[in-house]
Amino acid sequence: MKAIDSPAPRFRLVLLVAIFLCSLSSMAAERERWTAQERAVAFTIDDLPVVSNIPRNSAQLHSITDKLLATLQRYEIPAHGFVIGAKIAAQGEDHLHAWLDAGLQLGNHSYSHPDANAVGADSFSQDLMRGDAALRPLLQTRDQALEYFRFPMLRRGNTLALKQSIAEFIQSNGYISAPVSIDNQDWVFNRAYDRAIAAGNEALMEQIGLAYVDYLSTIFAFFETKSMEVLSYEPKQILLLHANAVNADYLDEIAEMLQRRGYRFITLQDALKDPLFNMPEHYIGNRGLSWIHRVAEGKGMPIEMEPHESGWLENLE
Numbered sequence: 001m002k003a004i005d006s007p008a009p010r011f012r013l014v015l016l017v018a019i020f021l022c023s024l025s026s027m028a029a030e031r032e033r034w035t036a037q038e039r040a041v042a043f044t045i046d047d048l049p050v051v052s053n054i055p056r057n058s059a060q061l062h063s064i065t066d067k068l069l070a071t072l073q074r075y076e077i078p079a080h081g082f083v084i085g086a087k088i089a090a091q092g093e094d095h096l097h098a099w100l101d102a103g104l105q106l107g108n109h110s111y112s113h114p115d116a117n118a119v120g121a122d123s124f125s126q127d128l129m130r131g132d133a134a135l136r137p138l139l140q141t142r143d144q145a146l147e148y149f150r151f152p153m154l155r156r157g158n159t160l161a162l163k164q165s166i167a168e169f170i171q172s173n174g175y176i177s178a179p180v181s182i183d184n185q186d187w188v189f190n191r192a193y194d195r196a197i198a199a200g201n202e203a204l205m206e207q208i209g210l211a212y213v214d215y216l217s218t219i220f221a222f223f224e225t226k227s228m229e230v231l232s233y234e235p236k237q238i239l240l241l242h243a244n245a246v247n248a249d250y251l252d253e254i255a256e257m258l259q260r261r262g263y264r265f266i267t268l269q270d271a272l273k274d275p276l277f278n279m280p281e282h283y284i285g286n287r288g289l290s291w292i293h294r295v296a297e298g299k300g301m302p303i304e305m306e307p308h309e310s311g312w313l314e315n316l317e
């Protein structure tokens with residue numbers, strides 16, 4: 001009997017080691033999943049319906065909207081679009097219906113995209129309400145609320161009186177200002193991309209598009225590090241992009257780059273629950289800034305701006 005019994009402890013040991021290794025590897029997988037879900041970003045896409053630096057016909061404008069929406073849906077990105085009221089009539093409100101049909105939300109980005117620092121409180125407020133009047137009836141036909149306002153160029157007023165006056169106007173009209181934590185120069189890349197499209201230069205389009213995705217990766221790395229320096233944690237981020245051709249053509253690559261960095265995609269409402277966006281900011285100046293820079297300034301830290309496009313795009317002409 002001993003000869004039969006004796007392998008059992010060894011077998012049990014092998015079994016125990018196997019179970020232990022299995023549980024280690026499943027713990028590692030669990031940890032990987034947890035890490036992968038730790039980062040979160042809300043996409044906000046400005047200047048709807050479409051940004052175009054070159055003449056485009058209606059079909060070409062719609063192609064940009066269609067590509068953006070298809071990719072947002074494919075990656076289940078609950079983006080929030082911000083509309084410039086004056087462009088609705090010019091480009092067609094069917095773009096906005098397409099956004100709503102895709103289950104996405106829309107906010108007010110003013111009527112004519114004024115610079116709060118330049119036009120003064122009264123003119124700025126009137127323009128905001130003109131933007132409201134252009135967008136709200138359309139949203140009402142779809143039972144959608146209009147809750148969020150995005151400052152053009154992220155400029156909120158360059159004197160304390162102006163800033164407070166505009167902030168009070170926004171709040172008293174039931175709006176929530178939608179801040180940005182991940183600012184960038186996608187519009188500079190798009191300007192060059194549009195020129196390459198107009199020139200029919202596909203090789204250059206691809207060169208610009210791939211450089212743009214790399215650049216956005218650098219931007220995220222910068223703000224992840226900056227978040228740790230300023231906040232000692234990485235908040236739920238709010239990304240600003242524009243409804244343009246380079247984003248329409250490269251949003252797949254951008255979504256995949258972000259997934260590789262461990263991001264999941266959340267709504268603006270969800271991101272705004274992060275403590276970062278309840279932190280006060282007291283920046284008074286001309287610049288449109290990430291909320292992280294604003295909080296840094298309030299803590300007496302120097303504002304170190306995010307990487308700028310290096311200038312080669314401007315030299316392409």
Ligand SMILES: [Zn+2]
Nearest residue numbers: 046047152153
């Ligand atoms: Zn804008």
